[in-house]
Amino acid sequence: MTRSPRRPSPATPDWPRPLVTVDVVIFTVREAALQVLLVRRPEGPDEPWPGRWALPGGFVDVETDADLAACALRKLEAKTGVASPYLEQLGSWGDARRDPRGWSVTSVYFALIPAAGVRLREDAAWHTVQGDAVEPELAFDHAALLAAAVGRLRSKVEYTSLPAYLLEPEFTLTELQQVYEIVLERPLEKSAFRTRVLAAGLVEPVPRRREGACRPAQLYRLARPEEPVVFPRTFSPRRG
């Protein structure tokens, strides 16, 4: 926050300011796959990347957005109708070239929401994440932002309770394990998974069971939804 030595120091600086945007990487699990919400860029003649798929986001509105997180929530709710997702800041990207309209900075958030009950806007669609990318070519540097978000998600899934936020509030342990396996793209051992999840106090049982064609399963919910749980070890001791 120190004034640059070559600058004057008015009460409100008037030198060129970068553009400031917020982008949101919204993940869910649908169709047994990790999916991300993308929107189509508008088609206007002065629009950068017209018609291309992009992450939902846009300029910070200094009149309505109290802070960056509020801006991210506004954009997320506009596209999905979801008001209280798991939301975490991923980081910021800023350079002279990422937006043709000038030096721009974006603060990127990633959100985890359950797929059920989402009412998508018309210009929005779920796309399956393959590796750390999606099939269509993305606008701006959004492919890099998405790859960073997938990397962070996979990395944190190894030792936190994040996948629980991809499920409905009540779930069985088998369902929770399946979400871990989908995100990590590898099978986990049932016994060790259950032991760890229960020992960590991550979930607590609710007095309901999931009925089906076979033995009913105990339903659980997050014990402390407001704070993700961190496990003392990663899931399997593979380095890296």
Add this chain to the structure above:
Amino acid sequence: MTRSPRRPSPATPDWPRPLVTVDVVIFTVREAALQVLLVRRPEGPDEPWPGRWALPGGFVDVETDADLAACALRKLEAKTGVASPYLEQLGSWGDARRDPRGWSVTSVYFALIPAAGVRLREDAAWHTVQGDAVEPELAFDHAALLAAAVGRLRSKVEYTSLPAYLLEPEFTLTELQQVYEIVLERPLEKSAFRTRVLAAGLVEPVPRRREGACRPAQLYRLARPEEPVVFPRTFSPRRG
């Protein structure tokens, strides 16, 4: 990056833009303590927080800064003379009130450097981190930024090789362990520490020893300085 629906869409948007700054939390270990570099705010009549201690930082210069990291490096080198620190982005903070000059966004980086050989600028000084704060009251929301940086550092030190970047390029295992202990504020067990560090391939021996009043110690250097090593477990299995 989507245009806000209420906006026009010119080639270069002209609605109000937030101020964009970069701040750097520069850590070192000096005098057996974790210390952070602070600078005094200038005294001008229109300056916010005149004379107060603050994190080094300032406005992005869209003409000279290629990207946010380059801006952080420029500010770090200006205060310390250090050109190649360990540098990691911590996140961004942005809201309407953190700077009296208007809606502002700051991208915060944290850097780890060895204390030796640093030539401080006159307005800069090292301050000991106590808990997750420093003794003087800081300008802007910098106390919160510092607390976040200390939290991230302590958290990552539990399972990564980050403390090695606080030392000179060649160090003994005892010196490395001492840095871990200083940052974590608790003693570590020698045997387990050495086993872990050596098993991870974090360091490699150099053909030199540190001579002293007693048995000389083998000197080591980072095996792959460009990428921090992640351990599969935290240092002690205390939850949290």
Add this chain to the structure above:
DNA sequence: ACAATAGTGTCTATGAGACAATATGGT
């Protein structure tokens, strides 16, 4: 009874923690 999934137990390997023993330099 049987299919299908839920949930538990047993054995082994790994690595951390605690603590002790040994090694090697200077004085």
Add this chain to the structure above:
DNA sequence: ACCATATTGTCTCATAGACACTATTGT
């Protein structure tokens, strides 16, 4: 020889991984 610190070894404990076994529902 003695001190101080470096380095290694031994024992125990906790937990993950692998795999098998038992439990409980619907049909």
